Amino acid sequence: MTETVVRVNGVELCIDTIGDPADPPVLLIAGAASSMDAWDPEFCARLARGDRPGDRSGAHSGGRYVIRYDHRDTGRSVSYPPGAPGYSGPDLVADAAGVIEARAGGRAHVVGVSMGGGIAQVLAVKEPERVASLTLIATSPGPGPNSGLPPVTDRMRAVFENPPPEPDWTDPEAVVEYLVADERPYAGPGSFDEARVRAAARRTVERTANPRSPANHWHVGGGEDTRPHLGGVKAPTLVIHGTADPLFPPAHGRALAEEIPGAELLLLEGVGHQVPPPSTWETVIPAILRHTR
Numbered sequence: 010m011t012e013t014v015v016r017v018n019g020v021e022l023c024i025d026t027i028g029d030p031a032d033p034p035v036l037l038i039a040g041a042a043s044s045m046d047a048w049d050p051e052f053c054a055r056l057a058r059g060d061r062p063g064d065r066s067g068a069h070s071g072g073r074y075v076i077r078y079d080h081r082d083t084g085r086s087v088s089y090p091p092g093a094p095g096y097s098g099p100d101l102v103a104d105a106a107g108v109i110e111a112r113a114g115g116r117a118h119v120v121g122v123s124m125g126g127g128i129a130q131v132l133a134v135k136e137p138e139r140v141a142s143l144t145l146i147a148t149s150p151g152p153g154p155n156s157g158l159p160p161v162t163d164r165m166r167a168v169f170e171n172p173p174p175e176p177d178w179t180d181p182e183a184v185v186e187y188l189v190a191d192e193r194p195y196a197g198p199g200s201f202d203e204a205r206v207r208a209a210a211r212r213t214v215e216r217t218a219n220p221r222s223p224a225n226h227w228h229v230g231g232g233e234d235t236r237p238h239l240g241g242v243k244a245p246t247l248v249i250h251g252t253a254d255p256l257f258p259p260a261h262g263r264a265l266a267e268e269i270p271g272a273e274l275l276l277l278e279g280v281g282h283q284v285p286p287p288s289t290w291e292t293v294i295p296a297i298l299r300h301t302r
Contacts, residue, residue: 014085017107018100023085023216024108028057028074033141034113035301037077038105038125040147040284042223044084045077046212047122047284049205053077055294073301076112080104082222084213094225098232102131109139118301119244120144122284123256124226127235133246134238142301143246143269147254147282149261150268151236158261165255168194184220185210197253197281200288239268246272247300249293251280273300 012025025045035056039047059072079086081096081104089095105128109117118141121129126148133140152158161169173190176183188210193201214220246269250262259276266274275296277289285293 012085015111017111018103020081020087020096020104022081022087022104022108023079024112025077026074026112027053028072030074032057032072032074033301034074034076034109034117035297036105036109036113036117036119037075038119038121038128039077039080039083040123040125041226042083043123043125044079044086044213044216044223046084046209046216048077049209049284049287051287052285052290052294055290056297059298060294071298071302073118073298074113076108076117078104078108079216080223080226082219082225084216085218088218088222089225091219091221091225092228094229096229098229099131101229102128102135105129105132106136106139115139116141118142118144120146120297121148122146123148123282127232130235130239130242131233133242133244134235137243140244143242143244144249144297144300145246145262145265146249146285147251147257147262148265149257150239150265151234152257152261156236158264159258162255162258165194178221181214181220184214188213192283195256195282196286197251197279197283200251200253200280200283200286202286202288205287236268239265240270242269245300247275247296248272249275249277249285249296251277251282253279254282256282 014021014023037048053075056073057075119129126145133143176187189207192206248262248266266272
């Protein structure tokens with residue numbers, strides 16, 4: 010993997026790539042408060058190789074040029090004081106567009122999870138020329154009380170109402186354990202890979218200037234409701250959604266697949282609100298490879 014800090018959209022963003030730049034580019038967009046480390050390096054490597062189910066030999070047919078990056082306030086990208094983000098929701102969308110311009114020649118297959126899926130939707134609506142295809146994971150066409158879609162589950166609501174105490178932010182190991190505990194309620198039953206989540210949390214903490222700043226994403230506003238425009242999306246779309254998602258229950262994924270013309274829906278049994286865990290890779294990676302061919 011090749012990690013560099015480049016100036017994009019007027020700020021410094023950390024971008025990482027793996028694979029042959031001559032292969033079709035795939036941009037991975039992480040969720041809120043998440044760095045590029047949300048995308049497991051092995052997951053990225055398999056996409057880059059073009060792995061097929063059961064193929065452990067490293068052979069491939071048609072790899073991908075995989076691009077991931079740190080959102081503002083995460084990893085090695087620009088950081089702002091906790092509680093005072095100097096940017097808006099549209100800035101995060103413009104960052105993704107800038108990464109496509111900087112590393113993919115202006116057009117890429119876009120894969121987004123959760124908030125990253127929201128960013129991907131805006132790109133497909135506002136800048137369709139940049140989106141060769143769209144893969145939307147664990148996201149929604151527009152959550153909210155007037156969306157007509159189911160709210161968070163009772164289990165998730167209880168977590169929001171009784172959040173765990175914040176750690177000593179100066180103690181890296183305490184922060185790692187806090188991030189692991191924070192991630193656990195979002196996973197589906199049996200789909201929480203604690204070792205991998207802890208490894209990703211440790212990488213994130215090691216690479217992040219201020220571990221409190223990623224929470225700035227929860228204070229960012231100015232986003233636009235794209236749901237009324239989803240019917241005009243031209244990019245081929247794959248919707249991947251867990252059947253046990255406690256934040257966006259499966260009806261959110263089904264709504265996306267119904268409202269975007271020609272969209273394909275892939276439901277992951279027992280998976281929650283999470284980047285697809287390793288137990289699903291034999292299904293998810295081939296699906297993304299087929300979709301981005």
